[in-house]
Every structure is written in structure tokens, then in C-alpha cells.
Amino acid sequence: MYYIGIDLGTSAVKLLLMEESGKICNIVSKEYPLYFPHPGWSEQNPEDWFTQSMEGMKELTQDIDRKEIAGIGFGGQMHGLVTLDKNDQVIRPAILWNDGRTQKETEYLNNEIGKDKLSSYTANIAFAGFTAPKILWMRKNEPDKFARIAKIMLPKDYLAYCLSGSFCTDVSDASGMLLLDVKNRCWSKEMMEICGVKEEQLPKLYESWEVVGTLKKSIAEELGFSENVKVVAGAGDNAAAAVGTGTVGDGQCNISLGTSGTIFISSKDFGVDENNALHSFCHADGSYHLMGCMLSAASCNKWWAEDILQTKDYAAEQAPISRLGENPVFFLPYLMGERSPHNNPDARGVFFGMSMDTTRADMTQAVLEGVAFGLRDSLEVARKLGINIQCTKICGGGAKSPLWKKIIANVMNLKVDVLQVEEGPSMGGAMLAAVGCGAYPDVETIGKKMAYVVDTVEPDQELVAKYEERYQKFRKLYPVMKGLF
Numbered sequence: 001m002y003y004i005g006i007d008l009g010t011s012a013v014k015l016l017l018m019e020e021s022g023k024i025c026n027i028v029s030k031e032y033p034l035y036f037p038h039p040g041w042s043e044q045n046p047e048d049w050f051t052q053s054m055e056g057m058k059e060l061t062q063d064i065d066r067k068e069i070a071g072i073g074f075g076g077q078m079h080g081l082v083t084l085d086k087n088d089q090v091i092r093p094a095i096l097w098n099d100g101r102t103q104k105e106t107e108y109l110n111n112e113i114g115k116d117k118l119s120s121y122t123a124n125i126a127f128a129g130f131t132a133p134k135i136l137w138m139r140k141n142e143p144d145k146f147a148r149i150a151k152i153m154l155p156k157d158y159l160a161y162c163l164s165g166s167f168c169t170d171v172s173d174a175s176g177m178l179l180l181d182v183k184n185r186c187w188s189k190e191m192m193e194i195c196g197v198k199e200e201q202l203p204k205l206y207e208s209w210e211v212v213g214t215l216k217k218s219i220a221e222e223l224g225f226s227e228n229v230k231v232v233a234g235a236g237d238n239a240a241a242a243v244g245t246g247t248v249g250d251g252q253c254n255i256s257l258g259t260s261g262t263i264f265i266s267s268k269d270f271g272v273d274e275n276n277a278l279h280s281f282c283h284a285d286g287s288y289h290l291m292g293c294m295l296s297a298a299s300c301n302k303w304w305a306e307d308i309l310q311t312k313d314y315a316a317e318q319a320p321i322s323r324l325g326e327n328p329v330f331f332l333p334y335l336m337g338e339r340s341p342h343n344n345p346d347a348r349g350v351f352f353g354m355s356m357d358t359t360r361a362d363m364t365q366a367v368l369e370g371v372a373f374g375l376r377d378s379l380e381v382a383r384k385l386g387i388n389i390q391c392t393k394i395c396g397g398g399a400k401s402p403l404w405k406k407i408i409a410n411v412m413n414l415k416v417d418v419l420q421v422e423e424g425p426s427m428g429g430a431m432l433a434a435v436g437c438g439a440y441p442d443v444e445t446i447g448k449k450m451a452y453v454v455d456t457v458e459p460d461q462e463l464v465a466k467y468e469e470r471y472q473k474f475r476k477l478y479p480v481m482k483g484l485f
Helices: 046-060 103-122 131-141 143-147 155-164 171-175 189-197 217-223 237-244 298-308 314-318 360-384 402-412 426-435 443-450 462-483
Strands: 002-008 011-018 026-032 071-077 082-084 151-153 168-170 205-207 211-212 230-232 252-259 259-269 277-282 289-294 329-333 350-352 390-394 415-419 453-457
Touching: 002 046, 002 155, 002 426, 011 046, 011 426, 026 443, 046 155, 046 217, 071 155, 071 237, 071 390, 082 155, 103 189, 131 143, 131 171, 131 189, 151 155, 155 168, 155 230, 155 415, 168 171, 171 205, 171 277, 205 217, 211 252, 217 390, 237 259, 237 426, 252 314, 252 350, 252 402, 252 443, 259 360, 277 329, 289 360, 298 314, 314 360, 314 453, 329 360, 329 462, 350 462, 360 402, 360 443, 360 462, 390 402, 402 415, 402 462, 453 462
Parallel strands: 002 071, 071 230, 168 205, 252 390, 390 415
Antiparallel strands: 002 011, 011 026, 082 151, 211 230, 252 259, 259 289, 277 289, 329 350, 415 453
């Protein structure tokens, strides 16, 4: 049997076809537009997601017996606000995770409702990207549209609804809404009251591997699939990527160098960082995880190479870099503000320490190191909680760079395991579908079975010592500049 994983990303939907053994049979990607109607705003049309996903599934399965498809699972961009009216029509474009319009609402939640109350209700505080501040923004600025809301959902859940008719979400994705009581895996009555929404407007909660329904007859006929294809709840993109990399069970770590950057630590036990610098979310394996999220990671390198240097040859830009741990140039990677650990939407990117002999390669190196230092900030929070991480998996577009992996290993003093197959959330979505269809007993089993480590980047203790000195200087820069942003 076959399983489809759908990763609903910010720029494209990536679809993966997997056999029960874990063999990947096909991968298809379909792009859709991203809209910026005002500076700092970021929106998409949910209808585009569905149209491109349908086209993608047709292309993905054109060379197989489509009746052999057993299940569909999801990974998806988190936090986006999708609203439907009583006729199931989209009320307004989805407000995305990287949208910055909710600063006032975020300040209201953190300062007037209070961080302690928010943390007790949801295990987290408000961040500008989260869904609850977006709901408050819509209530204040678009009251007529707000009054029409019959259903509130997250981006990937819109696809599940279109495919199956099931109004659902999973606990990992819902954790990033600031509406979920994460510890008890249920909606928070206090947060619903604060946001002015009722429980019937929120989707039914599922674990990530649970079956939410089967394909609608019309959808099955259009795709040539069986109506018995199971639709599984899926997970938020980082939790789905963690499943795909085998970051399941207790004390596992994964670093993602995608558009955003994350450090993801799985835990059997629920726990909260007292300063809420890290997110405390439900995991797709039925347990919990702590996560530090940088808003700009590989996107920093993309911006530097393509927009500033006007090149797409990343390898050529990194080739001259040889003197690791000795670069006098620093880069603060806050091009879109920052989430973990600073929670400051006003923070911005900064180059520091340049002189007349600074080279193009020095600045490229500073960008790579700045992202690594930013991720180290979150790792330090976890270490203060007593979490002892010795090794991490790595995924995302940035992980294709051998140099960047070496920098990460030495900045963090961690062994970095490289996987044979690293397809991120789409792979995780397909794996969750396989569990939901009964091909595997649980998420931990399939995660550990399919995560083949083919290489390990070991930290060099001489380099670790050099980077320790550089990191201590890096961490002093943000506090000095914070008042200038």
C-alpha cells in the first residue's frame, strides 16, 4: 500500500508518495502566491492550497495503481488563521505565521492579561505569529468579518476539511494557537473567553496519527482514489519533520535549517521554561516537546546570497571559508524580528565588526555563524532546564551545506547526525498516515525504523573552544542594540 504526505509550506505544497517500507516513490512540489498587502503583513488564499494540492496528488500518483493508496497525512505551516462562514466560504485570506500585524494584540495578551496567566492556561506566552493575537486583531479591525466566523482552523486543517469534510486539528499544531491547554491536550476555556470565540467554532482535537475521516466521494472520483482512503490529522510542520527524522521518544533533538530555524527537543514529560523563551507544545508522538524557533534561518543565507550578492551558487560563496572560529565579523539574524528567545518583532539584522580588510567570505561566514549562534541561544535555555543533549539530527535546506553542519556541530558542541533520507514534514505526514492505517503500531516505532543515520559530524574540541569565545561576544550584541530597534 501507498501513503501520501502533504507538507503545506509557505511558498509551495510538497507532496510525497511512500511505500509501507518507507521507500519514497515520488515527490512533487506545487507553488502558490504569497501576498504582502501592507508592510509586515503576510497572507495567502486557502483556495490556492487546495487547488495545488489536488493537482499535486494527480501528478504524484500518475504512475501507480491509485487504488493502492491507503492514507493521507499532513505537515503544515503553523499558526495561520483560516476562517470560514456558515456556508464554508473563506471569509478573508489566511493570516500567516510570519505576519507581523499583531504587535498591539500580543502586548495586550502578555502585559494586560499577563504572561503568568497565559502560561498557566496554555503553557506559552503570546508571540506575534501565534493564532490568538490574529483572532483579536480580526475582532478589532474587521468586526463584520469576525461576526461571520463559523469555523476557525489552521492551514493544513483546511486541506483535511476540503478532502474529508472533517472539521479537525491535531494537538501539535493547535499548541501554536495560544488557545490550547497543552498539558491537558484540550481547548482552554479561559483563552476562548479572552478571544471571544466559542468551542463550536474550533475544530475537534485529535492526536497526529488518528484518522479524522475518509475522502469525500467527489474528491475520490476526481483523484481516482478509493473512497476508503483514510485522512489522518497530521501535525504542525516542525512536529511532522521531527517524526520524519526519528526525533521521537524521550530526549531526542532535531535542528531544522529551513526558512525559519528550530531546535526541537522531544520529552515524555510535560515541562515549561519559566521565562517562556522556548515553546512548550504537544508532540506528534503523543508526548510533548520544547522548541526554540528563529524566524529567519536559511532565509538569511538566501537573502544574503540572492538579494545582496546576486548569486544562487551557494557552494561557491562558501568555498573560500576556511578559518572557522576566528571570524571577527558577527551577524544578528533577525531579518523578520525574532521569536526565541527574545520575542521581539522589532529586532532586525545587523552586521558588526567589519573593517577595511573584511571580505565577502567573512560576511557569508558571519551569516552562517549568526544563525548557529541564534539556535545556540535556545539550546542554552534547554540546558538551564537540566536537559542534557549530546546529539542532534538535522534537516531543512540549509542542512545540505557541509560547512553549515560543521559550524552547527562546533558552535553547539553537539554530534550532528545526517540522515539518508531527509524529506521533512512531507515524510512525517506520510509516516503518520501509515500509523493511522495500522501499518505500524505507533509513531515511535516507525520514526526509529525509518531514520537511517549515514554520517555524523563530530565537534572538534579546539574549534568548540574558539566558537565558545565567539558566542559569548555574540550574545552581548542583542542586549546592547535592543533599544535601537
